[in-house]
Amino acid sequence: MLEKTLGQVKLDTNRVCLAMTKELKRFFKHKFPMTELKFIMEFSKLSEGMMMGVKADNVDVLVANLKGEIVALSNKCTHRGCLLSNGKLVGVIVQCPCHGAKFDLLTGEVKAGPAVKPLKKYEVVVEEGKIYLKM
Numbered sequence: 001m002l003e004k005t006l007g008q009v010k011l012d013t014n015r016v017c018l019a020m021t022k023e024l025k026r027f028f029k030h031k032f033p034m035t036e037l038k039f040i041m042e043f044s045k046l047s048e049g050m051m052m053g054v055k056a057d058n059v060d061v062l063v064a065n066l067k068g069e070i071v072a073l074s075n076k077c078t079h080r081g082c083l084l085s086n087g088k089l090v091g092v093i094v095q096c097p098c099h100g101a102k103f104d105l106l107t108g109e110v111k112a113g114p115a116v117k118p119l120k121k122y123e124v125v126v127e128e129g130k131i132y133l134k135m
């Protein structure tokens with residue numbers, strides 16, 4: 001432990017540095033919120049018109065290829081949580097296998113009840129044949 005005496009005050013430089021580091025981390029986290037890219041799958045495994053359920057950071061995510069556009073949304077139906085990846089995809093509309101709610105995968109909007117809340121949508125990055133989610 002390195003100590004310096006400044007007048008009457010003794011400074012423990014290790015503690016000062018640690019406190020400054022924590023403060024800087026807090027500052028940057030607040031000013032520049034970090035988004036993490038999570039690899040979820042190879043682009044080649046998701047052909048057009050196909051959807052698939054994956055886990056990313058323990059979150060159920062539905063990934064679909066809508067005419068070349070990759071979208072990612074919550075895989076849990078907002079009605080009672082059934083996995084939408086077990087449902088039916090027609091165009092851009094997925095139908096929940098449990099009670100038939102329909103969601104637009106381009107926006108997450110409910111197109112038919114009994115669900116009333118939209119699906120959470122995730123930002124997708126496709127790079128060098130790999131699909132990533134911004135989380």
Ligand code: FES
Nearest residue numbers: 077079080096099
């Ligand atoms: S759980 Fe999806 S419609 Fe009920």
